[in-house]
Amino acid sequence: MTTSASLTRLHWRYLLLENVRIPIGIVSAAAFPALSLLFFVVPFDYGAEQETAAVVGLTVFAVMSSFLFTFGVGVADDREKSWDPYLRTLPAPAWPRIAGRILSGATFALVAIVPVIVVGALFTAATTTVPRLALGIVALLVAGLPFLLGGLAIGYSLPVKAALPVTQLIFFPVAFAGGLLLPPMLFPGWLEAVSVVTPARGARDLVVWAVLGTPPSTVALVVLAAWIVLTAGLAVWGYRRDEGRRFR
Amino acid sequence: MTPDAIAAAHAVVKDFGDTRALDGLDLAVAPGELVGLLGPNGAGKSTLISLLVGLRRPDAGRVTLFGGDPRDAAHRRLLGMTPQETGLPHTLRVGEVLDFVSRHYADPLSAGEVLERFGLTGLERRQTGGLSGGQKRRLAVALAFAGRPRLVVLDEPTTGLDVDGRRTLWDGVREFHAEGGTVLLTSHYLEEIEALAGRVVVVDRGRVLADGPMDEIRGRVAVSRVSLRSPVAPPLAGTLHSVRDGDRWELHTPDADALVRALVHADLPFTDLQVRPASLEEAFVSLTGSPA
Numbered sequence: 001m002t003t004s005a006s007l008t009r010l011h012w013r014y015l016l017l018e019n020v021r022i023p024i025g026i027v028s029a030a031a032f033p034a035l036s037l038l039f040f041v042v043p044f045d046y047g048a049e050q051e052t053a054a055v056v057g058l059t060v061f062a063v064m065s066s067f068l069f070t071f072g073v074g075v076a077d078d079r080e081k082s083w084d085p086y087l088r089t090l091p092a093p094a095w096p097r098i099a100g101r102i103l104s105g106a107t108f109a110l111v112a113i114v115p116v117i118v119v120g121a122l123f124t125a126a127t128t129t130v131p132r133l134a135l136g137i138v139a140l141l142v143a144g145l146p147f148l149l150g151g152l153a154i155g156y157s158l159p160v161k162a163a164l165p166v167t168q169l170i171f172f173p174v175a176f177a178g179g180l181l182l183p184p185m186l187f188p189g190w191l192e193a194v195s196v197v198t199p200a201r202g203a204r205d206l207v208v209w210a211v212l213g214t215p216p217s218t219v220a221l222v223v224l225a226a227w228i229v230l231t232a233g234l235a236v237w238g239y240r241r242d243e244g245r246r247f248r
Numbered sequence: 249m250t251p252d253a254i255a256a257a258h259a260v261v262k263d264f265g266d267t268r269a270l271d272g273l274d275l276a277v278a279p280g281e282l283v284g285l286l287g288p289n290g291a292g293k294s295t296l297i298s299l300l301v302g303l304r305r306p307d308a309g310r311v312t313l314f315g316g317d318p319r320d321a322a323h324r325r326l327l328g329m330t331p332q333e334t335g336l337p338h339t340l341r342v343g344e345v346l347d348f349v350s351r352h353y354a355d356p357l358s359a360g361e362v363l364e365r366f367g368l369t370g371l372e373r374r375q376t377g378g379l380s381g382g383q384k385r386r387l388a389v390a391l392a393f394a395g396r397p398r399l400v401v402l403d404e405p406t407t408g409l410d411v412d413g414r415r416t417l418w419d420g421v422r423e424f425h426a427e428g429g430t431v432l433l434t435s436h437y438l439e440e441i442e443a444l445a446g447r448v449v450v451v452d453r454g455r456v457l458a459d460g461p462m463d464e465i466r467g468r469v470a471v472s473r474v475s476l477r478s479p480v481a482p483p484l485a486g487t488l489h490s491v492r493d494g495d496r497w498e499l500h501t502p503d504a505d506a507l508v509r510a511l512v513h514a515d516l517p518f519t520d521l522q523v524r525p526a527s528l529e530e531a532f533v534s535l536t537g538s539p540a
Contacts, residue, residue: 007352014340014348021339021375082335089301089329090352091395093321247303 007092011100016107019070026108029066033058034115036181041124048125049212053183055120056136056207059113061180063140064200066109067147068154068167075101075155076163079242088247102148109144110137132211139210143203146224149231150199156238174200196220199227253312254279254399254430255300260309262295262454269295271454272309277432279398282425284445284462285434286469292454293434297403300432301329313399325354328397330388330405338377342368342387345376346394353395365423366390367416382413389417399430406440418443438469471526472504476511478518483510500526 019026041054078084078101087097120126128136150170154163175181177191178200187195195201196217202224205216253276262270269292277283285293298304299311302318316323336345343359350356363369366386376384385408392400402421406414421444425431435441441448441462448465450458458465471488475498482497484490486507489500501507504523511518 010348010351014337014344017344018337018339082332083337084335085303086329086331086335088303089324089327090349091321091324091327092352248305 004093004096007096008099008103011097012103012107015100015104019104019108025069026111029062029069029108030112030115032065033062033112034119036061037116037119037124042119045125048127050183051120051124052126052128052212053208053214055116055124055126056211057180057183057204058116059136059140060143060178060200060204060207061175062112062116063109063144064147064175064180064203065171066112067105067144068151068171070105070108071101071148071151072154072163072167073160074105075152076158076160079156079246080160085246105148105151106141113140128211132213136207136211139207143206143224146199146203146227146231149228149235153231153234153238156235156242174198177201179204197223199224199231202227252279253277254314255432256312257296257299257306258310260296260299260306260311262292262299262304262307269454270299270306273451273455275449275456275459277399277430279430280425280428282421282431282444282446283433284441284448285432285451286438286441286448286465287434287436287451289436291451293451294403295454296451297401297432297434301327301401326398328392328395328400330392330402332388334384336376336384336388339375341372342374342376342379343372345387346372346391349391350394353397356395357393362390362394365393365420382409385409386413386417389420393420393424397429399432400424402431402433404434404436406435406437414440442466467502471500471502472507473522473524473526474499474501474504474507475520475522476518477520478516480516482516482518483507483514485510
C-alpha cells in the first residue's frame with residue numbers, strides 16, 4: 001500500500017513536471033526581481049547595508065509573487081478542471097494533493113530567489129555570511145506564509161477569471177507599500193503608516209533582521225503575525241466552503 | 249442490502265437546492281456483474297455515481313463501496329474511475345499520466361498492458377494536450393483500468409467517440425469483465441448498454457423504474473412510435489401509451505407491425521401514417537406513463 005508520504009512526493013513531483021513545461025510563469029517570477037536589481041541597484045553605490053537590504057526586499061518580492069500566483073491562480077484553475085474531482089476518486093485522501101501543491105509552490109519560490117541572490121552576490125556590494133543566508137531563507141519561509149495562505153484563500157474562494165485580477169490588484173501595491181521595491185526609509189510619513197500594516201513590510205523586516213541583524217519594527221512583526229492568523233483563517237474558510245459546494 | 253455487494257445504495261436521497269436528484273434509490277451491484285444504468289439526462293445517474301465513488305455524501309440513506317464508506321480512501325483501493333477527457337493535465341505525457349494514476353494503487357497493471365488494451369501503444373511520449381479527442385477519451389477510460397481494480401465505474405464512456413473508438417473501448421470493457429471484473433456503466437445510448445450490459449437498471453427522476461436482464465428491459469424500452477391522423481379512435485389494444493391532439497394520434501407500441509395490421513383491418517380512414525423507433529426519452533413515457 002502506498003504511504004501518505006510517498007503520495008505527497010508523487011503529487012509534488014507531477015505538479016512540478018506539469019508546471020515546468022509551461023516555464024513562462026516560473027521564468028517571469030524569477031526574472032523580474034533580478035532585473036530590478038540589475039537596473040536600479042547595480043549601477044549605483046548605496047553601500048553594503050543598503051544594497052543587502054535591497055536584495056532581501058527583492059527576494060521577499062519573488063517569494064510573494066510566486067506564492068500569490070501559484071496558489072491564488074493555480075488553485076482556482078485546478079478547481080475548474082474535472083481532473084481535480086477525478087483525483088479524489090483515486091485511493092488517496094485529499095491532503096497529499098494539497099501538501100504536494102504547497103511543496104511545489106515552495107520549490108518554485110526557492111527557484112525564483114536564486115537569480116536575484118546570484119546577481120546580488122556578483123554585482124552589488126550586498127554581503128552576508130553563510131549562516132545568515134541560511135537564517136534568511138528560513139525567515140523567508142515564515143515571511144511568505146501570509147502570501148501562501150492568502151493565495152490559497154483567493155484560490156479556494158474565487159473563480160480563475162476573478163482570482164487573476166484580484167491577485168494582480170493586491171500584489172503590486174502591497175509589495176510597493178511594504179518596501180520591497182524602494183527602501184521604506186524613503187517613504188513619507190503617510191506611506192510609512194500604510195507600510196507597517198501591510199504583510200509585506202513585516203515580511204521584509206523579518207528577513208532583513210535575519211540577514212543583517214537590523215532590529216525590525218515591532219509593530220510590523222505583530223502585524224505580520226496577525227496577517228498569518230487572518231490569512232490562515234480565510235484559507236480554511238475558503239477550503240471548507242469549496243468542499244461544501246463541490247463535494248457536499 | 250445485499251451483504252456481498254461490491255457497490256450499493258440503500259434508500260439514498262440527494263437534493264441540490266430545491267431539486268431532488270435522488271429520491272430513495274436502491275441499487276446493489278454484485279461481484280462480476282456488468283450493470284448498465286440507463287436514463288435520460290438529469291435522471292440522477294451521475295449523482296448516483298458521484299455518491300458511489302465518494303465524491304459526495306447522501307442526504308439520507310446509505311452508500312457502500314466494498315462494504316465501507318466510499319469517502320474513506322481505503323475503500324477506494326479497488327475502484328477504477330474515468331476522468332472527463334477535457335480535464336487531463338495537458339502538459340503531461342500519456343505515459344506520465346498513466347504512471348501518476350497507477351502509483352496510487354498497490355498492484356497496478358503495467359503501462360504497456362494498459363496502452364495496448366486501449367489502442368494507445370506508441371503514444372506514451374505524446375503530451376495529452378496534443379492528442380485527438382478520441383485518443384483523449386480512450387486514455388481517460390484506460391485510466392479506470394490502470395490500477396487493476398475490481399470495480400470499474402464508467403460515466404458516459406463513449407460520448408463523442410467515433411465507431412472505431414467505441415468498438416475499441418467496448419472490447420476493453422468486455423475483456424475486463426471476462427476476467428471477472430465488475431463494471432457499472434452509465435449511458436444515455438440504449439445501443440451502448442445493449443452492447444455491454446447483462447443487467448440494466450433504468451433510472452428516472454432519482455428512482456429505479458426497472459431493473460432486470462437486458463432482454464427483458466429491451467422489450468420494455470424498445471418501443472415504436474406510430475403517429476397518424478384519424479377522425480375516429482384507432483384500435484388501442486397492445487399500445488402502451490396514446491396521446492390525442494385533435495385528429496392527430498400518437499401511439500407507443502412494442503409491436504408496430506401488429507398495430508399497423510390492426511389499423512388496416514379496422515378499415516380506419518387514417519392518413520399521414522408515420523412509424524419510427526421511439527427515442528429513449530419517449531420510451532420512458534411508456535415506462536412511467538408520464539413525460540420523462
